[in-house]
Amino acid sequence: MENRITIVGIGPGSDGYLLPVASDHIAQAAVLVGGKRLLQPYLKPGIKTKVVDGDLQGVVAFITDELTTGHVTVLVSGDPGFYSLLPLLRRHFGDRIDIIPGISSMQLAFARVGLPWQDALLASVHGRTENPEIWSYRTGKLIGLLTDGEHNSAYVVKRLLAAGWPLHSKVWICSHLSYPDESIEQYSLAELQEQGGVGHCVMIING
Ligand SMILES: C[S@@+](CC[C@H](N)C(=O)[O-])C[C@H]1O[C@@H](n2cnc3c(N)ncnc32)[C@H](O)[C@@H]1O
Numbered sequence: 174m175e176n177r178i179t180i181v182g183i184g185p186g187s188d189g190y191l192l193p194v195a196s197d198h199i200a201q202a203a204v205l206v207g208g209k210r211l212l213q214p215y216l217k218p219g220i221k222t223k224v225v226d227g228d229l230q231g232v233v234a235f236i237t238d239e240l241t242t243g244h245v246t247v248l249v250s251g252d253p254g255f256y257s258l259l260p261l262l263r264r265h266f267g268d269r270i271d272i273i274p275g276i277s278s279m280q281l282a283f284a285r286v287g288l289p290w291q292d293a294l295l296a297s298v299h300g301r302t303e304n305p306e307i308w309s310y311r312t313g314k315l316i317g318l319l320t321d322g323e324h325n326s327a328y329v330v331k332r333l334l335a336a337g338w339p340l341h342s343k344v345w346i347c348s349h350l351s352y353p354d355e356s357i358e359q360y361s362l363a364e365l366q367e368q369g370g371v372g373h374c375v376m377i378i379n380g
Contacts, residue, residue, distance in 0.1 A: 176240045178266055180253040182275020183211060187351040190281065195273050199246065204239050206232060207248030215248075225258065232258075233265050240269070252277040256297045256319060279317050282347040282375035285357045293317045293377075298324035308336040316378040320371075327370030329378075330362060338362055338380055348374035 181198055184190035199205070205215055206223045216222065223235045239245045249257040252275045262270055283290040296304045297319035307316060310333075320326060326346050333342070340363035348371055349355045360368070 175269065176242070176244050177269050177271055178236060178240070178245045178247060178262060179271045179273060180247045180249060180257070180259060180262065181273045182252040182254075182257075182277075183248050183250060184276040185251060185278045185281050185351040186349075190276050190351045192273070192275065195275060198273055199248070202246035203243060204245045205248060206236060206245060208250070211248040211250060229258075229261060233261070236262075236266070240266075249275075250278070251275055252280075255279060255295075256299065278319070278347075278350050278375050281350045282345070282357075282377060283317060285347055285350070285355075286345045286359070286377055288315070288377065288379075290315075290317060298329065299373075300324070308332055310336055310338045310380055312380060314378075314380040316376075318376045318378065320374050320376060322372035325370030325372035326365065326374065326376055327368070329376055330365045330368075333362060333378065334366070338378075340366075343379045345377040346371050346374050347377065350375065 179198060181195045183195060199215055204221045205212055207225055209224050212222050212224060223232060225232050236245050247258060253259045253272050255277045279295055293315040295317045296307050299319045299321040318329060320329060340361060342362040343359060344362055344365055345357060345359050347357050
């Protein structure tokens with residue numbers, strides 16, 4: 174039987190939001206790949222790890238090598254199907270991949286603000302080429318947006334204002350979701366003109 178890669182979504186961060194099936198799989202894994210913070214709780218003698226950093230080709234080479242002798246488990250935050258390493262790994266390893274889903278930060282953010290996300294435009298400005306559809310305004314438009322340190326809430330507010338979103342539009346900034354210092358704040362676009370930026374958060378925007 175060929176060795177396989179399992180990509181495990183570990184949820185938004187705290188243990189309570191890690192699915193039991195994910196934690197059972199990780200407990201059996203001998204080779205773990207993931208961001209430094211994600212690997213931290215699982216560093217144990219006998220477990221081989223590879224930190225995912227800027228060198229993605231190095232990560233692919235490590236996985237290719239490990240697959241010659243055993244299975245590989247890749248940890249990603251939230252859900253693997255939503256802005257993770259999955260597209261890169263599929264390009265290199267095709268169908269040799271199994272996925273254990275996780276609770277996305279986007280799901281938790283919508284749950285916290287109590288809105289359905291079925292009609293929302295879900296997107297990311299986290300270190301990537303942006304979907305131009307994000308910025309155009311229409312009455313009632315609902316957006317869920319992942320941000321990063323540079324493309325933070327102040328950047329998003331600037332783009333929305335430049336695109337003509339009305340000042341009364343509602344914006345929620347959801348940060349540190351699932352952690353003890355979780356923060357969910359609701360503002361109008363007008364109020365946010367005066368505020369500094371929050372990065373690595375989920376923004377929910379309702380025009
Ligand atoms: C590379 S994306 C990964 C998204 C992930 N696959 C998911 O489903 O949540 C990283 C971004 O997700 C968001 N994120 C992840 N965990 C979060 C948390 N606990 N609280 C708020 N935002 C979070 C931030 O926007 C962060 O910059």
